[in-house]
Amino acid sequence: MPAPVDIEESNAQFLAAWTYFSQGLPGHRIEDTDGVTVVLSGTDMILLNVVTLSSPAADLQDLERRARRAVELARAGGVPWLFALSDTWSPGGDAGATADVLGRLGFKPAVSLTGMVADALAPPQRAPSDLDLRRIADAETRAAIADLNAVAYGIPIAAGRASMAHESLWGDRAFGRVGYVGGQPVCAAATYIVEGIRYVGFVATAAEHRRKGYAEAAMRACLDDALRGTGIQRTVLHATDMGRPVYEGMGYRAVTRFHFHTPPQA
Structure with missing residues:
Protein backbone atom coordinates (compact mmCIF):
# COMPACT_ATOMS: atom_id res chain seq x y z
CA MET A 1 0.00 0.00 0.00
CA PRO A 2 1.54 3.36 -1.01
CA ALA A 3 2.44 5.67 1.84
CA PRO A 4 0.17 8.73 2.29
CA VAL A 5 3.17 11.01 1.79
CA ASP A 6 3.86 9.42 -1.62
CA ILE A 7 0.22 9.84 -2.64
CA GLU A 8 0.25 13.49 -1.58
CA GLU A 9 3.50 14.02 -3.47
CA SER A 10 2.16 12.45 -6.68
CA ASN A 11 -0.88 14.72 -6.65
CA ALA A 12 1.23 17.78 -5.88
CA GLN A 13 3.74 16.93 -8.61
CA PHE A 14 0.94 16.49 -11.13
CA LEU A 15 -0.36 20.00 -10.46
CA ALA A 16 3.11 21.56 -10.27
CA ALA A 17 4.43 19.86 -13.41
CA TRP A 18 1.46 20.77 -15.58
CA THR A 19 1.69 24.34 -14.28
CA TYR A 20 5.38 24.43 -15.14
CA PHE A 21 4.71 23.21 -18.68
CA SER A 22 2.18 25.98 -19.34
CA GLN A 23 3.25 29.00 -17.34
CA GLY A 24 5.71 30.36 -19.89
CA LEU A 25 3.49 29.98 -22.96
CA PRO A 26 2.04 33.20 -24.39
CA GLY A 27 -1.66 32.25 -24.15
CA HIS A 28 -1.60 30.30 -20.91
CA ARG A 29 -4.26 30.54 -18.23
CA ILE A 30 -3.69 29.24 -14.72
CA GLU A 31 -6.36 29.71 -12.07
CA ASP A 32 -7.24 28.18 -8.72
CA THR A 33 -10.75 28.94 -7.52
CA ASP A 34 -13.73 27.23 -5.87
CA GLY A 35 -11.70 24.06 -5.26
CA VAL A 36 -10.82 23.73 -8.94
CA THR A 37 -7.43 24.25 -10.61
CA VAL A 38 -7.38 25.28 -14.26
CA VAL A 39 -4.12 24.85 -16.21
CA LEU A 40 -4.51 25.74 -19.88
CA SER A 41 -1.51 26.09 -22.17
CA GLY A 42 -3.33 28.32 -24.66
CA SER A 54 -7.34 21.58 -5.92
CA SER A 55 -7.86 19.16 -3.01
CA PRO A 56 -9.59 15.82 -2.36
CA ALA A 57 -13.37 15.81 -2.87
CA ALA A 58 -15.24 15.64 0.46
CA ASP A 59 -18.13 13.61 -0.95
CA LEU A 60 -19.96 12.92 -4.21
CA GLN A 61 -21.97 16.13 -3.97
CA ASP A 62 -18.76 18.13 -3.57
CA LEU A 63 -17.26 16.32 -6.56
CA GLU A 64 -20.30 17.10 -8.70
CA ARG A 65 -20.25 20.77 -7.70
CA ARG A 66 -16.58 21.13 -8.55
CA ALA A 67 -16.88 19.17 -11.81
CA ARG A 68 -19.66 21.53 -12.95
CA ARG A 69 -17.51 24.50 -11.97
CA ALA A 70 -14.62 23.01 -13.94
CA VAL A 71 -16.73 23.04 -17.09
CA GLU A 72 -17.69 26.68 -16.56
CA LEU A 73 -14.11 27.78 -16.02
CA ALA A 74 -12.47 25.74 -18.79
CA ARG A 75 -14.93 26.57 -21.56
CA ALA A 76 -13.87 30.19 -21.35
CA GLY A 77 -10.34 29.17 -22.29
CA GLY A 78 -11.20 28.35 -25.89
CA ASP A 100 -20.61 7.30 -12.27
CA VAL A 101 -20.95 10.94 -11.21
CA LEU A 102 -18.81 12.21 -14.06
CA GLY A 103 -20.60 9.99 -16.57
CA ARG A 104 -23.95 11.35 -15.45
CA LEU A 105 -22.62 14.87 -16.07
CA GLY A 106 -21.54 13.97 -19.61
CA PHE A 107 -17.81 13.37 -19.10
CA LYS A 108 -16.27 10.44 -20.97
CA PRO A 109 -13.13 8.43 -20.06
CA ALA A 110 -10.14 9.36 -22.23
CA VAL A 111 -6.82 8.10 -20.85
CA SER A 112 -5.33 7.03 -17.52
CA LEU A 113 -1.87 7.59 -16.06
CA THR A 114 -0.12 6.01 -13.10
CA GLY A 115 1.73 8.23 -10.65
CA MET A 116 5.12 6.62 -9.93
CA VAL A 117 8.15 7.42 -7.78
CA ALA A 118 11.72 6.19 -7.29
CA ASP A 119 14.37 7.13 -4.75
CA ALA A 120 17.08 5.47 -6.82
CA LEU A 121 17.08 3.73 -10.19
CA ALA A 122 17.90 0.09 -10.82
CA PRO A 123 20.99 -0.53 -13.00
CA PRO A 124 20.27 -0.60 -16.75
CA GLN A 125 19.81 -4.02 -18.32
CA ARG A 126 20.99 -2.89 -21.75
CA ALA A 127 22.46 0.16 -23.43
CA PRO A 128 21.74 0.62 -27.15
CA SER A 129 25.01 1.09 -29.02
CA ASP A 130 23.54 2.71 -32.12
CA LEU A 131 21.83 5.61 -30.34
CA ASP A 132 23.26 9.13 -30.53
CA LEU A 133 21.83 10.98 -27.52
CA ARG A 134 21.92 14.75 -27.94
CA ARG A 135 21.00 17.33 -25.33
CA ILE A 136 18.01 19.52 -26.09
CA ALA A 137 19.74 22.83 -26.56
CA ASP A 138 18.49 24.39 -29.80
CA ALA A 139 15.47 24.81 -32.05
CA GLU A 140 16.14 21.54 -33.91
CA THR A 141 16.18 19.35 -30.80
CA ARG A 142 13.20 21.18 -29.28
CA ALA A 143 11.22 20.53 -32.46
CA ALA A 144 12.32 16.88 -32.44
CA ILE A 145 10.97 16.11 -28.95
CA ALA A 146 7.76 17.99 -29.78
CA ASP A 147 7.24 16.09 -33.04
CA LEU A 148 7.95 12.68 -31.50
CA ASN A 149 5.40 13.31 -28.75
CA ALA A 150 2.81 14.75 -31.13
CA VAL A 151 2.98 11.69 -33.39
CA ALA A 152 2.92 9.32 -30.40
CA TYR A 153 -0.26 10.89 -29.03
CA GLY A 154 -1.98 11.57 -32.35
CA ILE A 155 -1.77 15.34 -31.98
CA PRO A 156 -1.08 17.80 -34.84
CA ILE A 157 2.59 18.71 -35.23
CA ALA A 158 1.78 22.42 -34.99
CA ALA A 159 0.08 21.96 -31.62
CA GLY A 160 3.02 19.94 -30.33
CA ARG A 161 5.55 22.54 -31.38
CA ALA A 162 3.51 25.45 -30.01
CA SER A 163 3.54 23.84 -26.57
CA MET A 164 6.65 21.66 -26.25
CA ALA A 165 9.16 23.41 -28.52
CA HIS A 166 8.66 26.82 -26.91
CA GLU A 167 11.89 28.21 -25.43
CA SER A 168 10.22 28.90 -22.07
CA LEU A 169 10.07 25.16 -21.40
CA TRP A 170 13.82 24.69 -21.75
CA GLY A 171 15.41 26.92 -19.14
CA ASP A 172 17.96 26.00 -16.49
CA ARG A 173 15.53 23.63 -14.72
CA ALA A 174 15.11 21.49 -17.85
CA PHE A 175 17.29 18.58 -18.93
CA GLY A 176 16.24 16.93 -22.19
CA ARG A 177 17.68 14.41 -24.61
CA VAL A 178 16.78 13.34 -28.15
CA GLY A 179 18.08 10.04 -29.47
CA TYR A 180 19.14 9.80 -33.13
CA VAL A 181 19.72 6.73 -35.27
CA GLY A 182 21.23 7.31 -38.69
CA GLY A 183 20.80 11.03 -38.19
CA GLN A 184 17.05 10.77 -37.61
CA PRO A 185 15.35 11.50 -34.26
CA VAL A 186 13.76 8.29 -32.91
CA CYS A 187 13.21 8.89 -29.19
CA ALA A 188 13.20 11.64 -26.59
CA ALA A 189 12.70 12.34 -22.90
CA ALA A 190 12.98 15.26 -20.51
CA THR A 191 13.59 15.79 -16.81
CA TYR A 192 12.49 18.97 -15.03
CA ILE A 193 13.26 20.14 -11.52
CA VAL A 194 9.76 20.56 -10.09
CA GLU A 195 9.53 21.59 -6.44
CA GLY A 196 12.83 19.94 -5.57
CA ILE A 197 12.19 16.65 -7.42
CA ARG A 198 13.37 15.30 -10.78
CA TYR A 199 10.14 15.07 -12.77
CA VAL A 200 10.20 13.02 -15.99
CA GLY A 201 7.97 13.93 -18.92
CA PHE A 202 7.60 13.91 -22.70
CA VAL A 203 8.98 10.39 -23.13
CA ALA A 204 8.32 9.16 -26.65
CA THR A 205 9.69 6.72 -29.21
CA ALA A 206 8.88 6.47 -32.92
CA ALA A 207 6.62 3.43 -33.45
CA GLU A 208 9.08 1.57 -35.67
CA HIS A 209 11.84 1.88 -33.06
CA ARG A 210 10.03 0.70 -29.94
CA ARG A 211 11.15 -2.20 -27.71
CA LYS A 212 14.81 -1.49 -28.37
CA GLY A 213 15.57 0.25 -25.07
CA TYR A 214 15.78 3.68 -26.70
CA ALA A 215 13.27 5.49 -24.47
CA GLU A 216 14.91 4.14 -21.32
CA ALA A 217 18.32 5.26 -22.56
CA ALA A 218 17.03 8.78 -23.25
CA MET A 219 15.36 8.89 -19.84
CA ARG A 220 18.46 7.74 -18.01
CA ALA A 221 20.60 10.29 -19.84
CA CYS A 222 18.45 13.27 -18.92
CA LEU A 223 17.94 11.98 -15.36
CA ASP A 224 21.73 11.72 -15.04
CA ASP A 225 22.11 15.24 -16.42
CA ALA A 226 19.67 16.52 -13.79
CA LEU A 227 21.39 14.55 -11.02
CA ARG A 228 24.79 15.97 -11.92
CA GLY A 229 23.36 19.46 -12.17
CA THR A 230 21.36 19.45 -8.95
CA GLY A 231 22.26 16.47 -6.77
CA ILE A 232 18.55 15.60 -6.44
CA GLN A 233 17.95 11.84 -6.22
CA ARG A 234 14.18 11.44 -5.97
CA THR A 235 12.25 11.21 -9.21
CA TYR A 247 9.50 2.41 -15.61
CA GLU A 248 8.90 -0.48 -13.21
CA GLY A 249 11.98 -2.18 -14.63
CA MET A 250 13.93 0.99 -13.92
CA GLY A 251 12.91 0.95 -10.26
CA TYR A 252 9.82 3.16 -10.17
CA ARG A 253 6.87 2.06 -8.02
CA ALA A 254 3.19 2.87 -8.53
CA VAL A 255 1.49 5.31 -6.14
CA THR A 256 -1.93 6.26 -7.56
CA ARG A 257 -3.94 6.34 -10.80
CA PHE A 258 -5.01 9.51 -12.58
CA HIS A 259 -8.01 9.37 -14.92
CA PHE A 260 -8.56 11.94 -17.66
CA HIS A 261 -12.02 12.63 -19.06
CA THR A 262 -13.26 14.56 -22.07
CA PRO A 263 -15.79 17.23 -21.01
CA PRO A 264 -19.52 17.29 -21.77
CA GLN A 265 -20.48 18.65 -25.14
CA ALA A 266 -21.71 22.24 -25.02
Whole structure:
Protein backbone atom coordinates (compact mmCIF):
# COMPACT_ATOMS: atom_id res chain seq x y z
CA MET A 1 0.00 0.00 0.00
CA PRO A 2 1.54 3.36 -1.01
CA ALA A 3 2.44 5.67 1.84
CA PRO A 4 0.17 8.73 2.29
CA VAL A 5 3.17 11.01 1.79
CA ASP A 6 3.86 9.42 -1.62
CA ILE A 7 0.22 9.84 -2.64
CA GLU A 8 0.25 13.49 -1.58
CA GLU A 9 3.50 14.02 -3.47
CA SER A 10 2.16 12.45 -6.68
CA ASN A 11 -0.88 14.72 -6.65
CA ALA A 12 1.23 17.78 -5.88
CA GLN A 13 3.74 16.93 -8.61
CA PHE A 14 0.94 16.49 -11.13
CA LEU A 15 -0.36 20.00 -10.46
CA ALA A 16 3.11 21.56 -10.27
CA ALA A 17 4.43 19.86 -13.41
CA TRP A 18 1.46 20.77 -15.58
CA THR A 19 1.69 24.34 -14.28
CA TYR A 20 5.38 24.43 -15.14
CA PHE A 21 4.71 23.21 -18.68
CA SER A 22 2.18 25.98 -19.34
CA GLN A 23 3.25 29.00 -17.34
CA GLY A 24 5.71 30.36 -19.89
CA LEU A 25 3.49 29.98 -22.96
CA PRO A 26 2.04 33.20 -24.39
CA GLY A 27 -1.66 32.25 -24.15
CA HIS A 28 -1.60 30.30 -20.91
CA ARG A 29 -4.26 30.54 -18.23
CA ILE A 30 -3.69 29.24 -14.72
CA GLU A 31 -6.36 29.71 -12.07
CA ASP A 32 -7.24 28.18 -8.72
CA THR A 33 -10.75 28.94 -7.52
CA ASP A 34 -13.73 27.23 -5.87
CA GLY A 35 -11.70 24.06 -5.26
CA VAL A 36 -10.82 23.73 -8.94
CA THR A 37 -7.43 24.25 -10.61
CA VAL A 38 -7.38 25.28 -14.26
CA VAL A 39 -4.12 24.85 -16.21
CA LEU A 40 -4.51 25.74 -19.88
CA SER A 41 -1.51 26.09 -22.17
CA GLY A 42 -3.33 28.32 -24.66
CA THR A 43 -2.45 25.80 -27.39
CA ASP A 44 -4.36 22.90 -28.96
CA MET A 45 -2.12 20.38 -27.15
CA ILE A 46 -5.03 18.79 -25.28
CA LEU A 47 -2.86 16.77 -22.88
CA LEU A 48 -1.42 20.01 -21.50
CA ASN A 49 -4.84 21.59 -20.98
CA VAL A 50 -6.22 20.13 -17.78
CA VAL A 51 -8.72 21.04 -15.12
CA THR A 52 -8.61 19.17 -11.84
CA LEU A 53 -9.49 19.42 -8.17
CA SER A 54 -7.34 21.58 -5.92
CA SER A 55 -7.86 19.16 -3.01
CA PRO A 56 -9.59 15.82 -2.36
CA ALA A 57 -13.37 15.81 -2.87
CA ALA A 58 -15.24 15.64 0.46
CA ASP A 59 -18.13 13.61 -0.95
CA LEU A 60 -19.96 12.92 -4.21
CA GLN A 61 -21.97 16.13 -3.97
CA ASP A 62 -18.76 18.13 -3.57
CA LEU A 63 -17.26 16.32 -6.56
CA GLU A 64 -20.30 17.10 -8.70
CA ARG A 65 -20.25 20.77 -7.70
CA ARG A 66 -16.58 21.13 -8.55
CA ALA A 67 -16.88 19.17 -11.81
CA ARG A 68 -19.66 21.53 -12.95
CA ARG A 69 -17.51 24.50 -11.97
CA ALA A 70 -14.62 23.01 -13.94
CA VAL A 71 -16.73 23.04 -17.09
CA GLU A 72 -17.69 26.68 -16.56
CA LEU A 73 -14.11 27.78 -16.02
CA ALA A 74 -12.47 25.74 -18.79
CA ARG A 75 -14.93 26.57 -21.56
CA ALA A 76 -13.87 30.19 -21.35
CA GLY A 77 -10.34 29.17 -22.29
CA GLY A 78 -11.20 28.35 -25.89
CA VAL A 79 -8.90 25.31 -26.17
CA PRO A 80 -9.55 21.54 -26.00
CA TRP A 81 -9.15 20.27 -22.45
CA LEU A 82 -9.46 17.27 -20.16
CA PHE A 83 -10.76 16.85 -16.62
CA ALA A 84 -8.23 14.91 -14.52
CA LEU A 85 -8.61 13.29 -11.12
CA SER A 86 -6.62 10.76 -9.11
CA ASP A 87 -8.28 7.78 -7.45
CA THR A 88 -6.98 8.94 -4.10
CA TRP A 89 -8.76 12.29 -4.42
CA SER A 90 -12.07 10.65 -5.33
CA PRO A 91 -14.63 10.72 -2.50
CA GLY A 92 -13.69 7.87 -0.16
CA GLY A 93 -11.16 6.70 -2.75
CA ASP A 94 -14.06 5.21 -4.72
CA ALA A 95 -13.06 5.55 -8.36
CA GLY A 96 -16.19 3.71 -9.52
CA ALA A 97 -18.59 6.11 -7.81
CA THR A 98 -16.58 9.02 -9.16
CA ALA A 99 -16.83 7.64 -12.69
CA ASP A 100 -20.61 7.30 -12.27
CA VAL A 101 -20.95 10.94 -11.21
CA LEU A 102 -18.81 12.21 -14.06
CA GLY A 103 -20.60 9.99 -16.57
CA ARG A 104 -23.95 11.35 -15.45
CA LEU A 105 -22.62 14.87 -16.07
CA GLY A 106 -21.54 13.97 -19.61
CA PHE A 107 -17.81 13.37 -19.10
CA LYS A 108 -16.27 10.44 -20.97
CA PRO A 109 -13.13 8.43 -20.06
CA ALA A 110 -10.14 9.36 -22.23
CA VAL A 111 -6.82 8.10 -20.85
CA SER A 112 -5.33 7.03 -17.52
CA LEU A 113 -1.87 7.59 -16.06
CA THR A 114 -0.12 6.01 -13.10
CA GLY A 115 1.73 8.23 -10.65
CA MET A 116 5.12 6.62 -9.93
CA VAL A 117 8.15 7.42 -7.78
CA ALA A 118 11.72 6.19 -7.29
CA ASP A 119 14.37 7.13 -4.75
CA ALA A 120 17.08 5.47 -6.82
CA LEU A 121 17.08 3.73 -10.19
CA ALA A 122 17.90 0.09 -10.82
CA PRO A 123 20.99 -0.53 -13.00
CA PRO A 124 20.27 -0.60 -16.75
CA GLN A 125 19.81 -4.02 -18.32
CA ARG A 126 20.99 -2.89 -21.75
CA ALA A 127 22.46 0.16 -23.43
CA PRO A 128 21.74 0.62 -27.15
CA SER A 129 25.01 1.09 -29.02
CA ASP A 130 23.54 2.71 -32.12
CA LEU A 131 21.83 5.61 -30.34
CA ASP A 132 23.26 9.13 -30.53
CA LEU A 133 21.83 10.98 -27.52
CA ARG A 134 21.92 14.75 -27.94
CA ARG A 135 21.00 17.33 -25.33
CA ILE A 136 18.01 19.52 -26.09
CA ALA A 137 19.74 22.83 -26.56
CA ASP A 138 18.49 24.39 -29.80
CA ALA A 139 15.47 24.81 -32.05
CA GLU A 140 16.14 21.54 -33.91
CA THR A 141 16.18 19.35 -30.80
CA ARG A 142 13.20 21.18 -29.28
CA ALA A 143 11.22 20.53 -32.46
CA ALA A 144 12.32 16.88 -32.44
CA ILE A 145 10.97 16.11 -28.95
CA ALA A 146 7.76 17.99 -29.78
CA ASP A 147 7.24 16.09 -33.04
CA LEU A 148 7.95 12.68 -31.50
CA ASN A 149 5.40 13.31 -28.75
CA ALA A 150 2.81 14.75 -31.13
CA VAL A 151 2.98 11.69 -33.39
CA ALA A 152 2.92 9.32 -30.40
CA TYR A 153 -0.26 10.89 -29.03
CA GLY A 154 -1.98 11.57 -32.35
CA ILE A 155 -1.77 15.34 -31.98
CA PRO A 156 -1.08 17.80 -34.84
CA ILE A 157 2.59 18.71 -35.23
CA ALA A 158 1.78 22.42 -34.99
CA ALA A 159 0.08 21.96 -31.62
CA GLY A 160 3.02 19.94 -30.33
CA ARG A 161 5.55 22.54 -31.38
CA ALA A 162 3.51 25.45 -30.01
CA SER A 163 3.54 23.84 -26.57
CA MET A 164 6.65 21.66 -26.25
CA ALA A 165 9.16 23.41 -28.52
CA HIS A 166 8.66 26.82 -26.91
CA GLU A 167 11.89 28.21 -25.43
CA SER A 168 10.22 28.90 -22.07
CA LEU A 169 10.07 25.16 -21.40
CA TRP A 170 13.82 24.69 -21.75
CA GLY A 171 15.41 26.92 -19.14
CA ASP A 172 17.96 26.00 -16.49
CA ARG A 173 15.53 23.63 -14.72
CA ALA A 174 15.11 21.49 -17.85
CA PHE A 175 17.29 18.58 -18.93
CA GLY A 176 16.24 16.93 -22.19
CA ARG A 177 17.68 14.41 -24.61
CA VAL A 178 16.78 13.34 -28.15
CA GLY A 179 18.08 10.04 -29.47
CA TYR A 180 19.14 9.80 -33.13
CA VAL A 181 19.72 6.73 -35.27
CA GLY A 182 21.23 7.31 -38.69
CA GLY A 183 20.80 11.03 -38.19
CA GLN A 184 17.05 10.77 -37.61
CA PRO A 185 15.35 11.50 -34.26
CA VAL A 186 13.76 8.29 -32.91
CA CYS A 187 13.21 8.89 -29.19
CA ALA A 188 13.20 11.64 -26.59
CA ALA A 189 12.70 12.34 -22.90
CA ALA A 190 12.98 15.26 -20.51
CA THR A 191 13.59 15.79 -16.81
CA TYR A 192 12.49 18.97 -15.03
CA ILE A 193 13.26 20.14 -11.52
CA VAL A 194 9.76 20.56 -10.09
CA GLU A 195 9.53 21.59 -6.44
CA GLY A 196 12.83 19.94 -5.57
CA ILE A 197 12.19 16.65 -7.42
CA ARG A 198 13.37 15.30 -10.78
CA TYR A 199 10.14 15.07 -12.77
CA VAL A 200 10.20 13.02 -15.99
CA GLY A 201 7.97 13.93 -18.92
CA PHE A 202 7.60 13.91 -22.70
CA VAL A 203 8.98 10.39 -23.13
CA ALA A 204 8.32 9.16 -26.65
CA THR A 205 9.69 6.72 -29.21
CA ALA A 206 8.88 6.47 -32.92
CA ALA A 207 6.62 3.43 -33.45
CA GLU A 208 9.08 1.57 -35.67
CA HIS A 209 11.84 1.88 -33.06
CA ARG A 210 10.03 0.70 -29.94
CA ARG A 211 11.15 -2.20 -27.71
CA LYS A 212 14.81 -1.49 -28.37
CA GLY A 213 15.57 0.25 -25.07
CA TYR A 214 15.78 3.68 -26.70
CA ALA A 215 13.27 5.49 -24.47
CA GLU A 216 14.91 4.14 -21.32
CA ALA A 217 18.32 5.26 -22.56
CA ALA A 218 17.03 8.78 -23.25
CA MET A 219 15.36 8.89 -19.84
CA ARG A 220 18.46 7.74 -18.01
CA ALA A 221 20.60 10.29 -19.84
CA CYS A 222 18.45 13.27 -18.92
CA LEU A 223 17.94 11.98 -15.36
CA ASP A 224 21.73 11.72 -15.04
CA ASP A 225 22.11 15.24 -16.42
CA ALA A 226 19.67 16.52 -13.79
CA LEU A 227 21.39 14.55 -11.02
CA ARG A 228 24.79 15.97 -11.92
CA GLY A 229 23.36 19.46 -12.17
CA THR A 230 21.36 19.45 -8.95
CA GLY A 231 22.26 16.47 -6.77
CA ILE A 232 18.55 15.60 -6.44
CA GLN A 233 17.95 11.84 -6.22
CA ARG A 234 14.18 11.44 -5.97
CA THR A 235 12.25 11.21 -9.21
CA VAL A 236 8.54 11.23 -10.05
CA LEU A 237 6.56 10.65 -13.24
CA HIS A 238 3.04 9.90 -14.46
CA ALA A 239 3.11 6.89 -16.77
CA THR A 240 0.94 5.71 -19.62
CA ASP A 241 -0.04 2.06 -19.49
CA MET A 242 2.39 1.41 -22.36
CA GLY A 243 5.31 2.99 -20.54
CA ARG A 244 4.62 1.63 -17.06
CA PRO A 245 6.46 -1.73 -17.48
CA VAL A 246 9.58 0.13 -18.64
CA TYR A 247 9.50 2.41 -15.61
CA GLU A 248 8.90 -0.48 -13.21
CA GLY A 249 11.98 -2.18 -14.63
CA MET A 250 13.93 0.99 -13.92
CA GLY A 251 12.91 0.95 -10.26
CA TYR A 252 9.82 3.16 -10.17
CA ARG A 253 6.87 2.06 -8.02
CA ALA A 254 3.19 2.87 -8.53
CA VAL A 255 1.49 5.31 -6.14
CA THR A 256 -1.93 6.26 -7.56
CA ARG A 257 -3.94 6.34 -10.80
CA PHE A 258 -5.01 9.51 -12.58
CA HIS A 259 -8.01 9.37 -14.92
CA PHE A 260 -8.56 11.94 -17.66
CA HIS A 261 -12.02 12.63 -19.06
CA THR A 262 -13.26 14.56 -22.07
CA PRO A 263 -15.79 17.23 -21.01
CA PRO A 264 -19.52 17.29 -21.77
CA GLN A 265 -20.48 18.65 -25.14
CA ALA A 266 -21.71 22.24 -25.02
